[in-house]
Amino acid sequence: MKNEMKKLGLEITMIVGLLGGVAQAATVTVMVSDGGFRPNRITIQQGDTVNFLSDARFTHTVTANPALAKDPANVVLPMGAPTFNSGDLTKGQSFTQTFDVAGNYQYVCLQHEKFGMIGQIVVEGADEE
Numbered sequence: 001m002k003n004e005m006k007k008l009g010l011e012i013t014m015i016v017g018l019l020g021g022v023a024q025a026a027t028v029t030v031m032v033s034d035g036g037f038r039p040n041r042i043t044i045q046q047g048d049t050v051n052f053l054s055d056a057r058f059t060h061t062v063t064a065n066p067a068l069a070k071d072p073a074n075v076v077l078p079m080g081a082p083t084f085n086s087g088d089l090t091k092g093q094s095f096t097q098t099f100d101v102a103g104n105y106q107y108v109c110l111q112h113e114k115f116g117m118i119g120q121i122v123v124e125g126a127d128e129e
């Protein structure tokens with residue numbers, strides 16, 4: 001019985017060790033507010049998800065698509081990264097996007113892009129230590 005308990009303990013230790021070796025994907029929240037994206041610049045890891053949550057009185061969007069932006073230069077996407085667009089978000093609504101491609105992102109709110117409602121996300125690659 002004592003040996004079995006020891007064996008079980010060892011197995012649990014091994015499982016915890018294995019899990020610890022795998023990077024856990026995280027979810028980070030960015031507030032979509034009338035004052036802009038908060039924070040308007042974040043750094044995350046490849047595979048992480050960002051939850052854009054509106055607490056705003058006005059309608060905003062989270063848009064990284066140069067074809068939709070007033071100025072395509074305001075949108076930055078790494079090579080091979082998909083475009084995204086939340087559509088209109090009002091208070092209490094959220095939009096989630098998972099970032100599987102590392103690199104620098106810049107997105108806009110379509111309604112307030114010209115007022116500087118722009119956010120940045122740095123996605124660090126899993127291979128880069």
Ligand SMILES: [Cu+2]
Binds near residue numbers: 059061112
């Ligand atoms: Cu806006």
